[in-house]
Amino acid sequence: GAVVSQHPSWVICKSGTSVKIECRSLDFQATTMFWYRQFPKQSLMLMATSNEGSKATYEQGVEKDKFLINHASLTLSTLTVTSAHPEDSSFYICSANRNGENTEAFFGQGTRLTVV
Amino acid sequence: GQNIDQPTEMTATEGAIVQINCTYQTSGFNGLFWYQQHAGEAPTFLSYNVLDGLEEKGRFSSFLSRSKGYSYLLLKELQMKDSASYLCAVLDSNYQLIWGAGTKLIIKP
Numbered sequence: 001g002a003v004v005s006q007h008p009s010w011v012i013c014k015s016g017t018s019v020k021i022e023c024r025s026l027d028f029q030a031t032t033m034f035w036y037r038q039f040p041k042q043s044l045m046l047m048a049t050s051n052e053g054s055k056a057t058y059e060q061g062v063e064k065d066k067f068l069i070n071h072a073s074l075t076l077s078t079l080t081v082t083s084a085h086p087e088d089s090s091f092y093i094c095s096a097n098r099n100g101e102n103t104e105a106f107f108g109q110g111t112r113l114t115v116v
Numbered sequence: 117g118q119n120i121d122q123p124t125e126m127t128a129t130e131g132a133i134v135q136i137n138c139t140y141q142t143s144g145f146n147g148l149f150w151y152q153q154h155a156g157e158a159p160t161f162l163s164y165n166v167l168d169g170l171e172e173k174g175r176f177s178s179f180l181s182r183s184k185g186y187s188y189l190l191l192k193e194l195q196m197k198d199s200a201s202y203l204c205a206v207l208d209s210n211y212q213l214i215w216g217a218g219t220k221l222i223i224k225p
Binding site (some may be wrong): 006034041042043044045046048084091093102103104105107109110 | 147149156160163215216217218
């Protein structure tokens with residue numbers, strides 16, 4: 001199967017600082033990647049759709065200036081949480097589909113962000 | 117609006133069979149997925165159904181009825197490692213995944 005690598009797996013940062021999370025498709029190209037957020041005991045919530053070479057599409061209620069997404073190549077998308085606050089503490093997961101396929105979303109390992 | 121319903125929690129005994137149901141109302145349908153998620157980990161793919169009927173894959177089977185907006189995941193010969201959350205997700209007309217809240221499955225010895 002295809003592999004999506006997400007880094008870091010966990011991070012602790014101070015309030016007001018920024019954190020960058022990387023999502024890489026290791027053995028396939030992905031024009032589109034997805035960023036999710038998951039609070040404890042809740043389902044995945046789509047934050048934004050990352051499109052290679054163009055601006056990301058954000059879901060309603062997600063601040064684009066706070067959650068910066070860059071999809072500079074067909075194998076890498078980054079999510080930067082800017083000026084992090086404790087309420088941003090969550091589990092962030094990325095996923096990608098092989099170009100042209102919708103039969104399976106491949107997930108990164110997830111990033112546990114704790115803002116103190 | 118779009119909605120996916122599945123039970124919040126289920127309990128079953130090791131070695132037994134359990135069926136997790138999922139009903140959906142979405143704008144369009146391009147397939148239904150089941151994912152398994154252990155606490156603190158990313159979801160892992162279990163199955164994909166786009167046509168009516170039963171898909172069997174080892175101990176796990178998934179069923180779909182598009183006319184009823186209904187699916188179930190059947191787990192046989194339950195093992196302790198099957199304790200996890202099981203997420204139902206539907207691909208809508210825009211090819212966006214709509215997620216259920218997940219069913220926490222507890223396996224008892």
